[in-house]
Amino acid sequence: MAVDTHSTLGPRGQASQAALSNVPNVPGSAKPDPILDVHSVKRSFGGLTAVDVEQVQVQRGAITALIGPNGAGKTTFFNLLTGFDAPDTGEWTFNGQQVAGTAPYKLARRGMVRTFQLTKALSRLTVMDNMLLGAKGQTGEHIYAAFFPFLWSKQERANRERAMELLSRFNLAEKSVDFAGSLSGGQRKLLEMARALMSDPELIMLDEPMAGVNPALTQSLLHHIKDIREEGTTVLFVEHDMDMVHDIGDWVIVMAMGQIIAEGPPGAVMKDQNVIDAYLGTHHDKELTDSGKSLTVDSDPEGTHS
Amino acid sequence: MDIGFVLAQSITQALGVTAIIYCLAAIGLNIQFGYTGLLNFGQVAFVTVGAYSIGVVVVTMGLSLWLAIPVALLASVVLALILGIPTLRLRADYLAIVTIAASELLRLVVRSIALRDIFGGVNGINGKIGAQFHALNPLPEDFVTPYLTFSRQDAWVVFVGWVLIAIVSFGVWLLVRSPWGRVVRGIREDEYAVVSLGKNVFVYKMQALILGGMVGALGGIIWAIAKQSVQPDTFVPDVTFFTYTILLLGGAARIFGPIVGAILFWFLLAGVGEFLSQAIQAGWIDFLKPTDVGPIRFILVGMGLMSLMIFRPQGIFGDKRELALDGR
Ligand SMILES: Nc1ncnc2c1ncn2[C@@H]1O[C@H](COP(=O)(O)OP(=O)(O)OP(=O)(O)O)[C@@H](O)[C@H]1O
Ligand SMILES: [Mg+2]
Numbered sequence: 001m002a003v004d005t006h007s008t009l010g011p012r013g014q015a016s017q018a019a020l021s022n023v024p025n026v027p028g029s030a031k032p033d034p035i036l037d038v039h040s041v042k043r044s045f046g047g048l049t050a051v052d053v054e055q056v057q058v059q060r061g062a063i064t065a066l067i068g069p070n071g072a073g074k075t076t077f078f079n080l081l082t083g084f085d086a087p088d089t090g091e092w093t094f095n096g097q098q099v100a101g102t103a104p105y106k107l108a109r110r111g112m113v114r115t116f117q118l119t120k121a122l123s124r125l126t127v128m129d130n131m132l133l134g135a136k137g138q139t140g141e142h143i144y145a146a147f148f149p150f151l152w153s154k155q156e157r158a159n160r161e162r163a164m165e166l167l168s169r170f171n172l173a174e175k176s177v178d179f180a181g182s183l184s185g186g187q188r189k190l191l192e193m194a195r196a197l198m199s200d201p202e203l204i205m206l207d208e209p210m211a212g213v214n215p216a217l218t219q220s221l222l223h224h225i226k227d228i229r230e231e232g233t234t235v236l237f238v239e240h241d242m243d244m245v246h247d248i249g250d251w252v253i254v255m256a257m258g259q260i261i262a263e264g265p266p267g268a269v270m271k272d273q274n275v276i277d278a279y280l281g282t283h284h285d286k287e288l289t290d291s292g293k294s295l296t297v298d299s300d301p302e303g304t305h306s
Numbered sequence: 307m308d309i310g311f312v313l314a315q316s317i318t319q320a321l322g323v324t325a326i327i328y329c330l331a332a333i334g335l336n337i338q339f340g341y342t343g344l345l346n347f348g349q350v351a352f353v354t355v356g357a358y359s360i361g362v363v364v365v366t367m368g369l370s371l372w373l374a375i376p377v378a379l380l381a382s383v384v385l386a387l388i389l390g391i392p393t394l395r396l397r398a399d400y401l402a403i404v405t406i407a408a409s410e411l412l413r414l415v416v417r418s419i420a421l422r423d424i425f426g427g428v429n430g431i432n433g434k435i436g437a438q439f440h441a442l443n444p445l446p447e448d449f450v451t452p453y454l455t456f457s458r459q460d461a462w463v464v465f466v467g468w469v470l471i472a473i474v475s476f477g478v479w480l481l482v483r484s485p486w487g488r489v490v491r492g493i494r495e496d497e498y499a500v501v502s503l504g505k506n507v508f509v510y511k512m513q514a515l516i517l518g519g520m521v522g523a524l525g526g527i528i529w530a531i532a533k534q535s536v537q538p539d540t541f542v543p544d545v546t547f548f549t550y551t552i553l554l555l556g557g558a559a560r561i562f563g564p565i566v567g568a569i570l571f572w573f574l575l576a577g578v579g580e581f582l583s584q585a586i587q588a589g590w591i592d593f594l595k596p597t598d599v600g601p602i603r604f605i606l607v608g609m610g611l612m613s614l615m616i617f618r619p620q621g622i623f624g625d626k627r628e629l630a631l632d633g634r
Contacts (some may be wrong), residue, residue, distance in 0.1 A: 108504035120499035122492050122535050132485070133492050134503050140485030141505070143513050156485065200502060302316065 008223075010230040016062035017250050017265075025272075028055035035060040035203055035234050036081070041090030043073075043080055050076040051087070052258040058203075062237040063225065065266070067171025068255035069278055072280040074238045075117050077255065078207055082114045083107050095202070109136065111202030115209065117238070121188040123181030128171060128189055130180050131155070131163035159198075166194045169224055171217065188190030189206040190221070197228065204228065206237040210244055222248050242270065254278065307588050313454045319576035320569045321462055321533045326467035327353070327525040328571070331545070332552045332564035333530030337552075338583065340558035341482055342514035348405030350545035351412050352519040355381045356526020358416055361431030361536040366424055371438040377627045382523035386516040393456050394511045398521030406518055409543060417538035428539055433534070439463075463532040470528075471565065474521055479561045481517075490514055491559075497510035518573055551611060557621030566622055579603040 009017070019032045034057035043051040051073040058064050079085035081092060083104035091100040094112050108114075122130050138159070139145045140152030155264050167173045170190040175183060180191060193209055208219055209225075218241075225248055229235055239245050245252060245266055252269040254262040256278040262269055269275055319325065331349050338344040360376035363369050389408055393401045414424040424430065440459055449461035456464055481487050489510050492500040497507045530536050548571070556567025582599045585591045594602065614621075 071582075082502070084501075103506075105501045105506050108502055113504070114502055116499070116502070120496045120502070122495035122499055124495055125488070125491055129488050129491075133488055133500065136504060138485045141489055143481075143486050143517075146484035146486035147477065149480070149484065152485060195503065293438050 008226070010226065012061055012230050012232070013063075013226060013250070016059060016229075016306070020059055020062060020251050020265065023059075023251075025268050027260040027263050029057070029263055031057040031059040033060045034058060036092065036236070038092040039079070039090060041077070041080055041087045041092060042095065043085065043087045044077055047076055049258050051080060053077065053090075053255075055058050056252075056253060056260050056263075057236065057237055059251060060234050061229065061232065062250040063237070063248050065249035065252045066236060066255060067242075067245055067252060068237045068239070071277075072255040074256040075207055076204070076258075078205055078238065079113055082112060084114075108199070111199075112205070113193045113196045113199055113201035113203070114205040115196050115207055117188075117194050117207040117211070119185070119188040121180040121183060121191050123179060125180055126177055127167065127180050127183070127191060128160070128163060130195050131167060131176075131198055132159055134195040135159040135162070136199045144198075160183055161195075163198060166197055169212055170194045171220075188260040189213055190217075197233075201233060203234045203236065206235065208238050208240065210239060210241055218244065246270070307584050307590075312453070312577060314455065315580045316573045317453050318455055320573035321454065321464060321468075322456070323463055323467065323528070325572040326471065327532075328530070328545075328549060328552055329471055329528050329564055329568035330467075330474065330528065331477060331522045331527035331549045332556070332568055333471070334518035334523075334525070335553050336518075336548050336558060336560075336564050337478060337481075338514050339516035340560070340563065341487065341494060341555060342490040342511060343398070344394075344511060344515055345402035346405045346419040346515065346518065347402045347543075347546055348407075348409030349518075349522050349542060349549050350518065351385060351389075351405065351409035352382050352522030353526040353529065353545060354409070354412050354416065356435055356523030357383050357530040357536045358425060358431070358526070359523075359539070360527055360530035361426075362424060364435050365431050365433040366426075371436065378523055378527050378620055379520050382519045383516050385523070386512070386519040386551075386570050390446055390512045406543060406546070408540075409546065411542050416422070416541075426536075428538060430536045432535045435534045435536070436463075439466075439531050448633065451617070460532065463528065467528055467532075470524065474524070475561055475565065476502050476619045482559075486510075488535075491501045492558075495506035498499050500589060536626065555611060555614065557623030561620060562624040563623050570622070571607075573604060580608050 016074060023029050023031055036058040038053055038056045040055070041048065042053060066077070068074055069077065076085065080087045083099075083102055087100070091098060094097060094107065094110065099107060099110075109230045122133070125133070126152075138151075138152065139155055145151045164173060164176065167176055170193065172187060172190060175187070180188065181193060189209060189212060196204055210221065213221060222244060225235055225237075249266045252264060252266050253260060254269060254272070254275050260276045261278060262272045264272070331353055334352065335349050338346045354531050356378045359381045360374045362599070363374035363377050364371050389401070389405055392430060393404045400555075417428050419427055440462065442459065443459050443462040445461055448458045449456040459479060467568035482491070492505075493507055493510055501507050550573045552567035554567070555571055556565065556611055575626065579599050582591070582594070582602060583596060584594055586594055586599070
């Protein structure tokens with residue numbers, strides 16, 4: 001499980017990789033300190049079962065990648081966990097508390113903040129206003145306090161400062177007074193991530209944060225994500241770029257056809273035959289159905305890992 | 307043709323009681339639709355509740371006007387809750403359907419024969435509804451100037467009305483530039499994004515609906531006091547649509563939008579009507595009868611508004627940049 005980024009790992013990164021080193025590489029394996037613990041979550045759309053996860057845990061303080069071919073159910077799984085969609089069955093805990101059925105805004109307040117695959121930049125708000133919306137516990141957001149600026153102007157200034165710091169980290173500082181709608185697609189991704197960070201989340205869930213971001217910036221973003229982790233935030237992200245997954249992921253969870261088919265450190269997972277099948281299946285059109293079929297059969301963890 | 311008279315009539319209408327009532331309705335709608343993005347197609351219902359509450363408390367129950375005003379505002383809060391609780395968790399279009407239906411329902415209830423003892427049926431409520439207000443009138447006589455003429459009673463209403471509009475607009479200005487305003491503008495753009503940042507979107511939408519409804523009810527209160535009469539069939543959906551027109555004309559999500567919109571709308575409507583009447587009388591136009599003026603002025607003003615929407619879709623005060631970002 002040698003990961004070539006060890007040299008750049010901070011103390012927390014090393015700690016979380018050490019903690020995960022004894023975890024068996026099987027789907028649903030128990031983690032030493034799970035921030036998220038999911039049981040039997042199922043969601044179907046008509047006849048299609050989009051998500052059917054028996055068991056999965058996410059280690060606190062780690063960077064976990066959720067990968068899988070298109071349509072595997074990753075976004076749906078995110079929607080379920082964050083309360084934006086309701087599962088047919090299943091329960092999960094966040095920080096040890098049952099949170100199934102909790103309203104999404106409450107989950108966000110508790111520290112579980114997500115971004116969207118299709119960015120939701122608030123177009124007719126400035127970049128700065130987008131950022132400020134992310135800040136938690138604002139007095140001025142109460143309707144009565146809103147009429148009295150002296151009650152919240154100090155807090156607002158502090159939030160602005162913090163927002164500017166984050167914006168410069170994400171190369172958006174010069175854009176702060178522009179409307180978010182004038183940003184490019186990649187810049188919107190960055191804004192959304194920066195906005196989510198405004199609330200100091202415990203767990204940040206990023207749905208394809210790098211899609212559409214130029215390669216030069218990707219490198220610095222990878223550093224930011226590692227920094228976020230060093231500041232104590234747990235990161236769970238969906239990504240198709242295997243280099244990135246390899247580069248910053250401490251742990252990888254692989255989904256295919258709604259199920260978790262493999263788990264482990266990046267190096268091990270990329271060699272896993274199930275994973276190769278699942279991905280090749282989507283890359284070679286003519287084999288799609290065949291490998292799809294074998295995938296469900298093979299997905300029995302006992303068959304490949306015992 | 308007396309152009310001076312046409313102008314005087316138009317200016318008087320533009321600043322008069324009706325413009326004030328519509329301006330308040332539009333300020334309320336601006337909070338709901340302009341800033342928060344709530345499709346309230348029943349703003350007339352809040353005006354109705356405001357006006358009828360005054361009528362019922364003062365005339366039917368024989369109580370004080372000063373009690374009636376808080377009752378009217380409270381009633382508008384109740385209406386907002388009734389409309390909002392079932393719909394604000396659903397997609398935006400549900401609120402539109404429910405509000406337009408509710409506003410018609412309300413009109414049919416107040417004009418019903420069964421409730422005639424309370425609401426006065428089709429005749430509505432008439433009497434000295436605003437007597438206590440007019441008793442405070444400090445003006446010695448009618449207000450007469452070359453271009454602006456009000457009766458003593460109307461002048462008092464107009465004065466108080468515009469002061470009220472100034473106060474309410476200042477309140478809205480404070481609100482929308484606060485973090486609260488930022489949240490509701492965020493909701494207008496994409497409520498799921500705002501939810502994902504930990505805001506209870508339902509509560510904010512409810513607050514905006516209530517607040518906008520209360521301001522609309524203020525319009526109804528002035529209506530009852532100024533006209534001393536509340537007639538069910540004046541509270542038709544047209545009132546809501548004029549209110550939208552005024553808001554879009556002035557510019558939605560702008561503090562001065564509803565004010566400029568209301569003044570301009572009534573100026574144009576009165577001006578075009580008066581001009582046509584005079585032109586027919588003078589024999590300039592022989593293919594129209596005086597009775598055609600009413601509908602024709604709406605056609606002309608409507609065409610004017612259409613060209614405004616084509617050439618300046620953001621309204622007079624709106625920001626073109628904001629609109630250009632829409633389709634992305
Ligand atoms: N609202 C919906 N209604 C019907 N089917 C849906 C809905 N949302 C998702 N699906 C289906 O569920 C499956 C999983 O979709 P999901 O968006 O979760 O995939 P994904 O893993 O995020 O894919 P990608 O990598 O392309 O983003 C797909 O087959 C999709 O068609
Ligand atoms: Mg997806």
